[in-house]
Amino acid sequence: MSMGVESFVGWLRDVAGAMHENAGYLTELDSAIGDADHGANMDRGFQAVVAVLDESSFGSADELLKKAGMTLVSKVGGASGPLYGTFFLRFGTALAGVDPITPEAIGTALHAGVEGVLARGKAELGDKTMYDAWAPALDAYDAAVAGGADLGAALTAAAEAAAKGRDGTVPMVARKGRASYLGERSVGHQDPGATSSTLIVESAARTLR
Structure with a gap:
């Protein structure tokens, strides 16, 4: 079965559900080492994506994913909006004109998305960021x-x-973002961004089959 726009609509809706369900948990994690707003921000951003899905139809996967990315950039506060928005923008751009969408093409898109995140966030493996979930996933x-x-x-x-x-x-000791201000006190806390990133990959595994 080839993947069409509906497959990616299903993924985005599922991610929105996961962020809504886990909003309190993500905020709890973020309250320990950040601004205590990660869950609320991610929930708000993906609810805005769902609103776009409800209002619009899309002719291609890349058009859909780029719109989702732009929505996250504009609606999510803090560092998360630009980072997650860039991921979906780059992911979608990598699928432009690709037909059929093969597992190899999805791999290329995942790499493009994460490279976009790295270009914005400048994180390295071991910095206690979302990249610590994305790198092993890739x-x-x-x-x-x-x-x-x-x-x-x-x-x-x-x-x-x-x-x-x-x-x-x-x-890990956080070396990037707000958590890095805590130094050694960031040890013992799970990174919120790595947690929300894992939710996105888990959602893909449920929906993009």
Whole structure:
């Protein structure tokens, strides 16, 4: 079955549901090492994306995903809006004109999205950021596809790796963003961005099959 616009609409709606369900948890994580607004910001941003989906129809996956990215940039406060917005913008741009959308094409789009995040956020592995979830997710995805896995299996492998990366942020000292001001006091807390990023990958594994 080839992936069309509806597949990505389903993904975005599912992400919005996950952010809404986990808004309190994300804010709780962020209250320990950030501004205590990550959950509310992500929930608000993805509810705005759902409103766009309800009002508009899209002729292509790239058009849809770029619009979702622009919506997140304009509606989400703090650093999260530009970072997550850039991810979906770059992800969508990488799919422009691609047909059929293969597991390899999704891999290229994931890499493009994360490279956009890195270009904006300048984070490195071990800085206790969302990249600590994304980097292992990309590696696991690439390895699965190279081994012949279908999209669902590759995304499941990516989601499992993202969750391990997220959990791995707990003992880290934050070196980026608001949490870095705490220095050693950031140890023992799970990174909110790595947590919300993992929700996005887990959602992809549920919906983009």
